[in-house]
Amino acid sequence: MSFNLNKATEILERTPDVLTSLLEGLSDEWIYTNEGGETWSPFDIIGHLIHGEKTDWMIRAEITLSDGPEKTFTPFDRFAQFEESKGKTLSQLLTEFRDLRKKNLITLQSKNITDEDLDKTGIHPAFGDTTLRQLLSTWVAHDLGHIAQISRVMAKQYKYDVGPWKNYLPILDR
Template identity: 55%
Template structure:
């Protein structure tokens, strides 16, 4: 499928609701558990999404669409720690929902044409990227973290599923 803004927007609009449906009201054992070691919990993932809403997608879109330097500010992969500090999952989910709504409203004010989708910015690691790349990556980034949430949560029942683990793709099984 080729990237089209009219197909991307419904996906971006749904992410907060999908994540809220997955996480709202769950016990701490679900939202503060990870996959072991220094991996992320659902709380970390939602805080990371919030940090991205504040510092990544729209700011980088503005860099591409604006005048002057086309170089993106590097993304702080540890920025989610400050976002989550002192907040409940419910507060984080509400914040994500509000920020995403505001960001999509802002995105909809931009005249996104075939020409503007080909405009470029400079990513600190990837080099030259287009607005098309950035907006498609936003959609796939959301889907990546929805997948990650599913995997992190499924991992909590790895032992409990017993021999069925071989059929549970989310746990590394064959299906």
């Protein structure tokens, strides 16, 4: 499937509801457990998604769509959520994510993006020239990747309890 903004929006608009349905009201063990070491818990991942809504996707889309001479993106802080989420509850984070995503999708739709716009470029600090099509495709894949990550982190809480069925559950070894 090639990129289609309407299809992309179908995923982007559902992500907050998917995550709220999956996580809201769960016990702390589900929310704050990670995979060990410096891995992220579902709580951390929601914070990361919020930071992206504030500083990544639409900011970079605006830069890409602009006619200004400076098209270089500011580097994204992949760990900002640890400070920004302090003192907040999961429920607060889910609400904030939902509100920010809704606002960003309204802004995105207001741009009336054309096929020509999708080929416009911005400059990623590590990758160089990237198109709006690539940025928006990455936004969708990023959402789906973090939904899968949350599911994996949660599934691993039963890694040793599933017994011999572990052989049929590759999610437990990823």
